[in-house]
Amino acid sequence: MSKVTAEKMTEDLLRPLLKTSWHFYVLVVILGGIVSLGVGAFAYQVNQGIGVWGLNWPVFWAFDITNFVFWIGISHAGTLISAILRLVNAGWRRPVTRCAEVITAFALMIGASFPIVHLGRPWLFFWLAPYPTEREIWPNFRSPLVWDFFAISTYLTGSVLFLYLPTIPDFALVRDKTTGWRHTVYGALALGWSGTTKQWHRLETAMQIMAIAIIPVAVSVHTIVSFDFSMAPVPMWHSTIFGPYFVAGAIFSGIAALIIAMAALRKFLGLELYLHPVHFENLAKLLLMMSLLWGYFVFNERLTTWYGNGPSEIGVFWATQRGPYAPLFWTMVICNFVLPLCILSFKKLRTITGCVIASIGVVIGMWLERFLIIVPALSHKFLPYAYGNYRPRAPEILLLIATFGAMGLLYTLFSKFVPIISIWELKVGEQPELTEPRETRDEAATLWRTHP
Amino acid sequence: MAHRWGMAVDLDRCTGCEACVVACTAENNIATAGAEEAARGRAIHWIRVERYWEGEFPDAKLKFRPVLCQQCSAAPCESVCPTYASHHTDEGLNAQVYNRCVGTRYCANACPYTVRYFNFYNPSWDKPLHLQLNPDVSVREVGVMEKCTFCVQRIKAGERQAREENREVKDGEIKPACAQACPATAIVFGDLNDPESQVSRLAASGRGEKLLEDAGAEPNITYLKRQVTA
Numbered sequence: 001m002s003k004v005t006a007e008k009m010t011e012d013l014l015r016p017l018l019k020t021s022w023h024f025y026v027l028v029v030i031l032g033g034i035v036s037l038g039v040g041a042f043a044y045q046v047n048q049g050i051g052v053w054g055l056n057w058p059v060f061w062a063f064d065i066t067n068f069v070f071w072i073g074i075s076h077a078g079t080l081i082s083a084i085l086r087l088v089n090a091g092w093r094r095p096v097t098r099c100a101e102v103i104t105a106f107a108l109m110i111g112a113s114f115p116i117v118h119l120g121r122p123w124l125f126f127w128l129a130p131y132p133t134e135r136e137i138w139p140n141f142r143s144p145l146v147w148d149f150f151a152i153s154t155y156l157t158g159s160v161l162f163l164y165l166p167t168i169p170d171f172a173l174v175r176d177k178t179t180g181w182r183h184t185v186y187g188a189l190a191l192g193w194s195g196t197t198k199q200w201h202r203l204e205t206a207m208q209i210m211a212i213a214i215i216p217v218a219v220s221v222h223t224i225v226s227f228d229f230s231m232a233p234v235p236m237w238h239s240t241i242f243g244p245y246f247v248a249g250a251i252f253s254g255i256a257a258l259i260i261a262m263a264a265l266r267k268f269l270g271l272e273l274y275l276h277p278v279h280f281e282n283l284a285k286l287l288l289m290m291s292l293l294w295g296y297f298v299f300n301e302r303l304t305t306w307y308g309n310g311p312s313e314i315g316v317f318w319a320t321q322r323g324p325y326a327p328l329f330w331t332m333v334i335c336n337f338v339l340p341l342c343i344l345s346f347k348k349l350r351t352i353t354g355c356v357i358a359s360i361g362v363v364i365g366m367w368l369e370r371f372l373i374i375v376p377a378l379s380h381k382f383l384p385y386a387y388g389n390y391r392p393r394a395p396e397i398l399l400l401i402a403t404f405g406a407m408g409l410l411y412t413l414f415s416k417f418v419p420i421i422s423i424w425e426l427k428v429g430e431q432p433e434l435t436e437p438r439e440t441r442d443e444a445a446t447l448w449r450t451h452p
Numbered sequence: 453m454a455h456r457w458g459m460a461v462d463l464d465r466c467t468g469c470e471a472c473v474v475a476c477t478a479e480n481n482i483a484t485a486g487a488e489e490a491a492r493g494r495a496i497h498w499i500r501v502e503r504y505w506e507g508e509f510p511d512a513k514l515k516f517r518p519v520l521c522q523q524c525s526a527a528p529c530e531s532v533c534p535t536y537a538s539h540h541t542d543e544g545l546n547a548q549v550y551n552r553c554v555g556t557r558y559c560a561n562a563c564p565y566t567v568r569y570f571n572f573y574n575p576s577w578d579k580p581l582h583l584q585l586n587p588d589v590s591v592r593e594v595g596v597m598e599k600c601t602f603c604v605q606r607i608k609a610g611e612r613q614a615r616e617e618n619r620e621v622k623d624g625e626i627k628p629a630c631a632q633a634c635p636a637t638a639i640v641f642g643d644l645n646d647p648e649s650q651v652s653r654l655a656a657s658g659r660g661e662k663l664l665e666d667a668g669a670e671p672n673i674t675y676l677k678r679q680v681t682a
Contacts, residue, residue, distance in 0.1 A: 054492075056492050057493045119556060120554065122554075125554065137535070140531075140535065142532075143558070231531075233564055233668065234562065383664070385503070
């Protein structure tokens, strides 16, 4: 790696927190505007009824649940990747982990809002939670929606902890570098961190436990999201492949989101010294592998359906292969499979620009994938008389756009108030002789004292 | 003995006149969507007459099948509801408790028969239908699911009447609006736990078949398949 001194690192990575350019305000206003459009669309829908969306009989879910599954999928970028990279002690992870973990926390919040937004009576959303009530009714624990509630709340709690723990030393650093209200706020967030060996040891243990615990949680979350579909006797939903298929798709879209976020950070915060082309290239290789895995799952799903030729499944199958949903289906195949394969297979094209183009394709493709799982199946259920179709209307499109605005806004604000690259981990990583965890800890403690 | 309410629909008798649809709409305070919303797929019909054409023109034949909630014994709609709005009663009915419904619409997706309907807006009626609402049936607000109840208000009234007169409910005494309105008596309603009831005998006849039996929902409506192909 480059010969960046610890002082320069601290200065570079704290700059976004301490200096604010007018670009930041413009960006916040634009993104905030987009989010408020979405909030307005939601208010309109609550006031009028779900009828303002394009939903109908028999397509009772469309953009709403697509957004839900898509954003929960995006959330698999962070924590899962970061946990795996930490456990295998991949050195190149250091500048990447926090960017990734933040995506998880925010994507989960956005995704988890949709089970509430999509309700016919969203003001009664708390009825899905178990709490002592005069109604004396528990939620129905047989319902996958209740499983979702527990899975997502567990994952969100875990991810926020996983994000917060390694940020504590950085909060302490900001505390020591600032005065006034910043000093107070970051001091509270740093939880009295002073960089003693005991504290480093505890942090390391906690991170180790969290990294191991969060992996099964992440896998189970998207499996349970897939159960929303596979537990229902709907053609093409009622399938055993959905658990792993959803998890693979989630990690796939998550890596793509991470690459886009990292490229944006690199450009707008001037982090060229820290986010190197090699980070993008490594992630691109992971993306390529997930693309192949995704293609493998889709091929399996499609082939067995076609070969099985079940009377109801085959209706959904042809509706997507060459029927009304075919343009979307083949766009998805190009975005998720052809494009990443064509760009990322070649070393020459695995540049940052190439990675970003492929990632944008994957994000679009994975959104379409979730849409194509939901809508064609609902519009081609068992009885041909009850076939239907679906066309989105303005409020749902606004909500979709607003989710991206919300992600951008939350990410912008986060990188404004928290060092988006883990400063202490980077400093530790810059010491080539520190490979053993034990030494790392002691050495990190020394580093802390010498470069507060 | 507890009742298990069921229905038999004779497809040979059904003429597709849709009197059942009209009767159901009037009995159960079903809102009128209006032409524009109906074209968007927002019309509510607790019972509908499905039309299927067989053969090619000019030898095309039109077949009818009235489809309503099949009151399944293993109903997929019930297990997926997070709030027990969709639940099973002691008498084998799939009840929909409107006040508990938060409107996830999951039940409608899980239903193999697509017989569940959603209130996309608050209900309204074309004049003068707003003057003939049935006082025995609640009106559903925006955001809740609804579906055929087997005219539970009539079942309850029949049971109450019998209890007051210290007797059992007589076969054929309780009739849902669709069965009452059917001019061809294609729809027969009754207690499947009473082997002597007309509906039990029809269900046990060789012509009986269930709709989408493979879906595994164990429906309590038996369709009597067509014998004449004319």
